[in-house]
Amino acid sequence: MSKIASIIVSVSLLLFIGCGNKYQLKFDSPKTIKINKALKISVNEKGGNPIDSVRYFINGKMIDNHESFDISGFKLGKQALSAEVYFEGKKRQLNNTIYFLNDSPPEVYTFEVIQDFPHDDQAFTQGFVYHDGYFYESTGQNGRSSLRKVEIETGKVLKKIDLDRQYFGEGMTIKDGKIYQLTWRKKIGFIYDLETFELEKTFEYGKSKEGWGLAHNDKMLIKTDGSERMWFLDPESLKEVSYIETYTDKRKAEKLNELEFVNGKIYANIWQQNSILIVNPENGAIEGIVSLKGLQAKAGQKGEDNVLNGIAYDEQNDRLFVTGKNWNKVFEIKIKEK
Incomplete structure (x- = not known):
């Protein structure tokens, strides 16, 4: 490979990485929630850059409606939340932890x-x-x-x-x-x-x-x-x-x-x-x-x-x-x- 070609490849790679790195994604979710409440989670890009789509998961199972998700049928305790974020032909996974609590005192x-x-x-x-x-x-x-x-x-x-x-x-x-x-x-x-x-x-x-x-x-x-x-x-x-x-x-x-x-x-x-x-x-x-x-x-x-x-x-x-x-x-x- 010529020196000029190497420079072109290096510059292209930097542009590709930089494009992905400019995205500052924030995964918002509560730390705890009672099971009679609707779970609301979201992913936002701090700089206002466009996001193509997001898929959300609880304990590895995809959920349909992140805006208001019913958790009343779940077990209590520690849950693993994850979000697959798609933008500019790329995918990034974000992870959070949430705790489901009972809806009333004993x-x-x-x-x-x-x-x-x-x-x-x-x-x-x-x-x-x-x-x-x-x-x-x-x-x-x-x-x-x-x-x-x-x-x-x-x-x-x-x-x-x-x-x-x-x-x-x-x-x-x-x-x-x-x-x-x-x-x-x-x-x-x-x-x-x-x-x-x-x-x-x-x-x-x-x-x-x-x-x-x-x-x-x-x-x-x-x-x-x-x-x-x-x-x-x-x-x-x-x-x-x-x-x-x-x-x-x-x-x-x-x-x-x-x-x-x-x-x-x-x-x-x-x-x-x-x-x-x-x-x-x-x-x-x-x-x-x-x-x-x-x-x-x-x-x-x-x-x-x-x-x-x-x-x-x-x-x-x-x-x-x-x-x-x-x-x-x-x-x-x-x-x-x-």
Whole structure:
């Protein structure tokens, strides 16, 4: 190539780059929005240069009308916004993050104690289930973790196996004759035969950070990992299929721990708090908060560690039970409007 030709090519390239670089694109979107509001987003060019067209996406899915987009059917929490901007034969992608919030504050509830039952105050309760007239319990702490079957009226442990000391036992649930139990940071779960407590298989976690709480909705296992997320697992493959993020109308709720599925809602407690969240399993909206203030002291405990961490539901008789870490009682309670 001649020197003159090289100069012509270089000048043409600079003109091409300069033409694209003169565009100063701004992607406007709110940082948060309630799901009963219409989402409005736009791309503007600061210098008034013409834009041929823009395509908008939420979590990789193109949306039709950016001027007033209905988000009421979306899950709550963090969403990825993107815009493909076309101008002068070029395309540029812009990215933003937005958080979808619930459209109303959660209802606040209190409780009434119906009756109480004895509970082993050496049990660092991590998972708690009612099944066929008995409590089943998973306890934590390295070297003290266990799986138990407990007589309700007396608190007597009828069956028990201990986990290897390398494992810190966490949440558990019972489904189709199997007991599913999590461990904390080893990213492994156990599946036992309900009758014999014989270990049948193990499973590994996917993207979820740790093992905290576990429940099921008859179709899927529901798992927490200490964040604001609840993961839905296929009970056969144990793969994480999807998740929701738990939000109020203002903020997210983190450190989600023990779980129970009650009348179509997920009941969850937060680590180091004596309360229960009532969560919509479809979108993660925190629809209610049940304050259980006072129960910890009634169970002979205090402080941040030995808090509420056990929720069990007797569906047939519509009875709700709660207990906690090293509590000396299990309480049957009735939730009441405040």
